[in-house]
Amino acid sequence: MPIGETVLDSVRPQATGEKEEPGATSGTEAEDHLSEFEARSVSDLKNDVQQPTSDFDLTATIPEETLFLIFQHALPPGFAVSFGTTLPPFPRTASSDTSTKLRIGKVCKRWYRIGLKLLYENVNLQWIGQLPAFVQALEAREEVGSFVRRLEIGYWVPEGYHTLQDAEVAKIFDLCPLLTHFAFNPQSLRGFVPEFPLDPIRRLGTITHLEICERVKYPAVLPALAELCSTLVSLSILLPELYDSHPTLTFARLESLRLGVNPQSHLPGLRWAVPNLQQLLIHFRGGNALLYNTTACTLLDAYGRGLRVLSVRAIPAYNSNVPSSFQDVLERCPALQHLSITETAPMDNFVRSAEALEGEKPRGIRGAEGHISPTPHVSIPSESL
Known part of the structure; x- marks a missing residue:
């Protein structure tokens, strides 16, 4: 259940002319929970009398900041709940822990503030009607904006809503000064x-994690990359078709990189410098063995020495010339601790958004995944988790 879908369901899809997505959680139950949550919390906030606590209630002596960290690490992240094959720091925001966060906020006044932070730290907007509702929540409570750390835009824009979209999104970046993770992932509808x-991203300047789906062309995001490349820790992007006179980008802090590759993609060569890369995910969209050999081998030759996690997806298994030996990879990646290689059938060539890149394995894929050393599976720490 995406957080945005729970917190922001005061505006229903029918009001925008959109249809409810198949499998999406009904907003009625979420609204009932939130109404009860708000009513009880407001009552608690008006009551300054401390509730009597038991001598055995250890939480009464734990600072709120510590309790927040405990809950934050105790609640399972979205990729562990529903999408176990996903590797950090690109987790799915959709998870089934929203009801748990709501229950935390119902306990008492102290826990209400903790629950509020948990609810708003990771916001996923799945349809356009949630956008103005989220902005209203930010404008109504000034502290809410300081809770938001990750924002994902996952909706498509109906005709006539572009003015609303541009104006409201600009407000979000102004009202969320501590936003560090932005995912731009319009659904493939x-x-x-x-x-x-x-402009809002460049004006804010705090983004360290950037995810951009394959429907967005490189020139549209290049100015943002040019300003953020020195501070980005993770990046998800489609390799561009042409670089023309694009400037050289040095990603000094980049540790995790996810690349979409299609037959028209060109490797950045010397135009990208990534000295500290530790995690690399390569996803092929069509192409042949030559594309795989050229792209994968070139990237591993350039960045493989320091890699700890490598995932190569949708290689053309139907071509016998594709190298499938783990040894070929290990020679280029001596520090590797986790390796995942999946193959795809010839017909599995549909367009994937950034969301689908990290979800469950698409139909028709045959996978081979293994640990290269006794070292446990690597989970590189990320501010987005």
Whole structure:
């Protein structure tokens, strides 16, 4: 259940002319929970009398900051709940722990503030009607904006809503000064892709984790990359078709990189410098063995020495010339601790958004995954978790 879908369901999809997504959680139950949550919490906030606590209640002596960290690490992240094959720091925001967060906020006044932080630290907007509702929540409570750390835009824009989209998104970046993780992932539906919020991102300047789906072209995000490349810790992007006179980018702090590759993609060569790369995910969209050999081998030759995690997805298994030996990879990646290689059938060539890149394995894929050393599976710490 995406957080945005729970917190922001005061505006229903029917009001925007959209249909409810198949499998999406009904907003009625979420609204009932939230109404009860708000009513009880407001009552608690008006009551300054401390509730009597038991001598055995250890939480009464634990600072709120410590309790928040305990709950934050105790609640399972979305990728562990529903998408176990996902590797950090690109977790799915959709998870089934929203009801748990709501229950935390119902306990008492202290826990209400903790629950509020947990609810708003990771916001996923799945349809356009949630956008103005989220902005209203930010404007109504000034402290809410300081809780938001991750924002994902996952909706398509109906005709006539572009003005609303541009204005409201700009407000979000102004009202969320501590936002560090931005995922721009419009769903692959028959609708308009919202315009990439270039100016708000450049104005905020705090983004360290950036995910951009494959429907967004490289020139549209290049100015943002040019300003953020020195501070980005993780990046998800489609390799561009042409670089023309694009400037050289040095990703000094980048540790995790996810690349979408299609037959028209060109390798960045000397235009990208990534000296500290530790985690690399390569996803092939079509192509042949030559594309795989050229792209994968070149990337591993350039960045493989320091890699600890490598995932290569959708290689063309139907071509016998594709190297499938783990030894070929290990020679280029001596520090590797986790390796995942999946193959795809010839017909499995549909367009994937950034969300699908890290979800469950697509139909028709045959996978081979293994640990290269006795070292446990690597989970590189990330501010987005």
